[in-house]
Amino acid sequence: MLITDVKPYPVWGGNRNFFFVKVETDAGLYGIGEGGLTWRENACAEAVHHLKSLLVGQPASRIEHLWQVMFRGGFFPADKVISSAIGAIDIALWDLRGKALGVPVYELLGGRVRDRVVCYPHVTGDTPEELAERSRALVDAGWKFIRFGVPTEGSLFEPSRAVRRSVEQFAAIRAAVGDDIEICIDAHTRLDPPDAIRLCRELEQYRPYFVEDPLRSENMHSFHALARQTGVPLAAGEQFATKWDFRELIEEDLIQYCRIDLCICGGITEARKVAGWCETHYVALAPHNPLGPVSTAACLHLDLATSNFGVQELPRVPGSILPDVFPVQVPFADGHLLPPDRPGLGIEFNEEAAQDCRVRLGHAPRLHRADGSFTNW
Numbered sequence: 531m532l533i534t535d536v537k538p539y540p541v542w543g544g545n546r547n548f549f550f551v552k553v554e555t556d557a558g559l560y561g562i563g564e565g566g567l568t569w570r571e572n573a574c575a576e577a578v579h580h581l582k583s584l585l586v587g588q589p590a591s592r593i594e595h596l597w598q599v600m601f602r603g604g605f606f607p608a609d610k611v612i613s614s615a616i617g618a619i620d621i622a623l624w625d626l627r628g629k630a631l632g633v634p635v636y637e638l639l640g641g642r643v644r645d646r647v648v649c650y651p652h653v654t655g656d657t658p659e660e661l662a663e664r665s666r667a668l669v670d671a672g673w674k675f676i677r678f679g680v681p682t683e684g685s686l687f688e689p690s691r692a693v694r695r696s697v698e699q700f701a702a703i704r705a706a707v708g709d710d711i712e713i714c715i716d717a718h719t720r721l722d723p724p725d726a727i728r729l730c731r732e733l734e735q736y737r738p739y740f741v742e743d744p745l746r747s748e749n750m751h752s753f754h755a756l757a758r759q760t761g762v763p764l765a766a767g768e769q770f771a772t773k774w775d776f777r778e779l780i781e782e783d784l785i786q787y788c789r790i791d792l793c794i795c796g797g798i799t800e801a802r803k804v805a806g807w808c809e810t811h812y813v814a815l816a817p818h819n820p821l822g823p824v825s826t827a828a829c830l831h832l833d834l835a836t837s838n839f840g841v842q843e844l845p846r847v848p849g850s851i852l853p854d855v856f857p858v859q860v861p862f863a864d865g866h867l868l869p870p871d872r873p874g875l876g877i878e879f880n881e882e883a884a885q886d887c888r889v890r891l892g893h894a895p896r897l898h899r900a901d902g903s904f905t906n907w
C-alpha cells in the first residue's frame with residue numbers, strides 16, 4: 531500500500547482553528563491526523579507540503595522509517611512547526627495501519643491495559659462561587675476530575691493577585707466537590723519562579739492532582755528550584771516538540787505528570803517513546819488535548835495501551851465539535867472515553883465538509899502586566 535497524496539486541512543471549527551492532514555493510498559484507504567500548533571496552522575500546512583515529496587510513493591506501513599526520514603531528512607532537526615506536521619502525518623499513518631489490518635490502533639500498541647480512560651473537562655468562572663457551582667454540576671454529570679486555570683482580569687495579569695485568587699478558587703472548588711474528586715490547576719506558563727513557588731506551597735493544603743505549567747517552558751532548569759520547594763505534583767510538556775525536549779524534566783525527576791501533546795511532539799510514534807521513558811521514572815502521562823476529534827482519538831488509543839497513565843484532557847467531548855467534518859467520533863460516557871471497536875483511530879473524515887470550513891488567520895489572545903509589558907497568555 532503506497533502513499534499517493536498528503537493533504538493539509540486547516541479548518542475553522544466555530545470558535546478556533548484546527549489542523550488536519552489526510553494521507554491517501556493506492557489501496558483506496560486513507561488515514562487522518564491532526565497537528566497541534568494552534569495559531570500557526572498555515573505554517574504547518576506549508577511544512578506538510580515540504581514533507582509530502584518525501585512520502586509519496588513510499589509504503590504507508592513503514593511508520594518508524596518515515597518518521598526518521600521526515601525528522602532528519604532536511605538535515606536540520608525538526609522544530610515545532612515541522613514536528614507538528616510530522617505528528618499529524620504520523621497519526622494518519624497509524625490510522626491507515628489499523629485500517630489495513632482491520633484492528634483498532636490500541637491493538638497495534640500492545641493491546642488495552644484499561645477498560646476506559648478517565649478525563650478532565652475545563653471549568654471557567656469569575657468568582658469562587660461560580661467555579662464551585664459549575665464544578666459541582668460537572669461532578670453530578672459523571673466527571674471525576676476538575677481543571678481550572680490561574681485567573682486573569684480581562685487582558686491584565688497581575689501575578690501576586692492571580693496567585694491569591696487561585697488559592698481562594700481552589701479552596702472553594704475543593705469544598706464543593708469533596709475529597710474523592712481530583713482537581714488540577716493550570717498556570718499556563720504565566721508565572722515567574724517566586725510566584726510559582728508561592729502558588730504551589732499555598733495549594734498543598736488542598737491536595738491538587740497537579741499544578742500544570744507553573745513556569746515558562748524554554749528553560750527546564752528553572753524547575754529544579756520549584757521542585758525543591760514544593761511537595762505538590764508538577765505537570766509540564768504541552769509545548770514540547772520531540773523526546774529531546776522532555777529529557778531534563780524526566781531524567782531529573784522534576785515532574786510527576788507528562789503533558790505530552792501527540793499533535794506537537796511528533797505523533798503516536800514519538801509519544802510512545804516518551805511514555806516509555808516516563809515509565810522508568812514513574813511519571814504518568816496526562817496528554818494535552820485542547821484540540822479536535824483526531825487528537826482526542828489518538829490520545830485515547832495511546833492511553834488505553836499505556837500503563838503509566840494518569841488522566842486525559844478533554845474540554846470538547848466527542849461529537850461536540852465539527853460533527854459534519856467528523857461524522858463518526860470516538861465513544862464517550864460519564865467523564866470517560868471508551869475503546870472504539872472500529873479499525874484504525876475509529877473516526878471518519880468528510881473531506882468536502884472540511885473544505886467548507888475555511889481557516890481564519892489570527893493570533894493568540896494577549897495578556898499584559900499593569901505597566902503595559904507583555905506576559906504569557
Ligand SMILES: [Mg+2]
Pocket residue numbers: 716718742743768
Ligand atoms: Mg495547559
